[in-house]
Amino acid sequence: MTLTKERRIPNEPVLAEDFSLMGHEAIWKVMLRKFMKNKLAVIGAVLLFVIIGAAIFAPWLAPKDPSQQVLLDKLAPPGKDYPLGADNLGRDTLSRLLYGARISLLVGFASVAGSIFIGTVIGAIAGYFGGMLDAVLMRVVDAIISFPSLFLLITLVTIFEPSIFTLIGIFAVFGWTGTARLVRGEFLSLRKSEFVLAARTLGISNTRIIFSHILPNALGPIIVSATLGVGGVILAEAGLSYLGLGIQPPTPSWGNMLQSAQNPQIMLGAWWYPLFPGFMILLTVLAFNFVGDGLRDAFDPKIDD
């Protein structure tokens, strides 16, 4: 049966001609355009691209074996043999930086992936169902946040053997609270929105509503907080490693490369040794923050492009 011929529906219908005039631009294209307008974010993205590329291709890019010690060349200044100098055991700083990038970025990304996952699930449940469940979960969050984080990290690292995986685990298990609060807030406001009510009247299950209706609308803030989180974890890992509680030598990480530079003689006498790892940490964290800010603008529908 053809329906339209029988009854002319009063107007403002979308006809085929109108349709060709209707703008149809995918959401991600709009976002990309907004992101590209933020110069710092673009610079940050390019930097991250280069750093991640360097980390992935470290074995091909590194001029030397990062653990090879040439004691005669210890603290060699930057030059022909050692582009960025050598450390106090005569290891090539450039090679160690490249391999260290792998460790620092791996810890950053894996920890944040874990904490975002935990935080999103807990925040979504708390925000969507509310009530007693919400109250209990949020008090757990308060309890975790109220621990002094550095002290907690040091205690846990001393209990568990410090390795890449324990570090990732600890950062993930204690880093989700911010995300949980953020996601809960988004869910609290979205669960009352009319499109969610409509989904409920259509008999769509809570699980589907949470993951397929609300979560995509809360994705923007989650991605932004993840991006900023990676920078934070890299910084925290560097801090722990600097104190000797993070990644253990001889595995290089940007943090533990700084550790042996604590000696004031080295600091003053061989400035190149602490400078480069410190600079890489700074650059990477800055790049993540710039990209995070850019994404925030791109996801914010209130900011017009």
Next chain:
Amino acid sequence: MSPAKRLLPQQEKVGGENRGNLLDVQHLKMHFPIRTGILQRTTGSVKAVDDVSFTVKKGETLGIVGESGCGKSTLGRSLIRLYEPTGGKILFGGTDVTTLKERELGLVLRRNMQMVFQDPNASLNPRKSLGSILMEPLRVHGIMSNKEDRMDHIAEILQTVGLHPAVINNYPHEFSGGQRQRIGIARALILNPELIIADEAVSALDVSIQAQIVNLLEDLQKRFELTYIFISHDLSVVRHISDRVGVMYLGKLMELSDKESLYEEPLHPYTQSLLSAVPVIRKKGSIKRERIILEGDLPSPADPPEGCVFHTRCPYAMPQCKSEAPLFREAAPGRHVACHLFN
């Protein structure tokens, strides 16, 4: 095409073939607890809907009017079980749906009662295309087995509400307000329901678009034998579309009559004052209609007045009104009113 022909004929209809009461609401109460303090103790409640009873016949349109905050939207949402009613019964096609668990609601309520929402910007998921908005209910309820049939059905529904099927991949923000409301109606129709609750469905639209949507709703009603509960604060639109009209005040139904008698000869003092607020175009020389202006403010639904809830503002209030709540009873054939003046 006979008007009875539906898009999804295989579905069993809850109302059956008789033109009796599709919906029978008995003493429905929806109280929201007010929680205060760290312990979230309940210190009171907002009586958004308080002891409301009415019936809706199959195929008719029941209008519900009232001021903002009178509980009309809450009434609609409790009927469709977006809220858990505090008390009372909702009989839908003879089945008591008040106590059914969400899982059991599926066939009875979710497929047969739908809602059109107020805000066309907020009622469509901005991250879903038109196609997936309409496809999901079909998949969830396992209607039709393959994608092609479902796509055909969606295309048909889109044409029915006046949208070209080619727009199926577009996102809500690419449509105008009126078009979005058509999408909202298409979504309400997709499961082929019997009863549609339109909660301020045209209030957010321009006047010209309002007329189109109201006409569309009327067309659809004739074609699919739909039953409507039309909730609005707009007395003129309600008058246009309804067969019977209920007037709410502070969570209670004050008066429920057929449209003609309610608008021509309102019984309840509240209805009289409400109707006198509608501007009319007067012929030269005709008698100026008296405007009844109510004294005082709308009392808080958390602390409604004793006795008749309207007595604080009623020009005809009697001593009895302060102590005794009037019953909602039939004052004349087909005309129900809750007022001591009509005992």
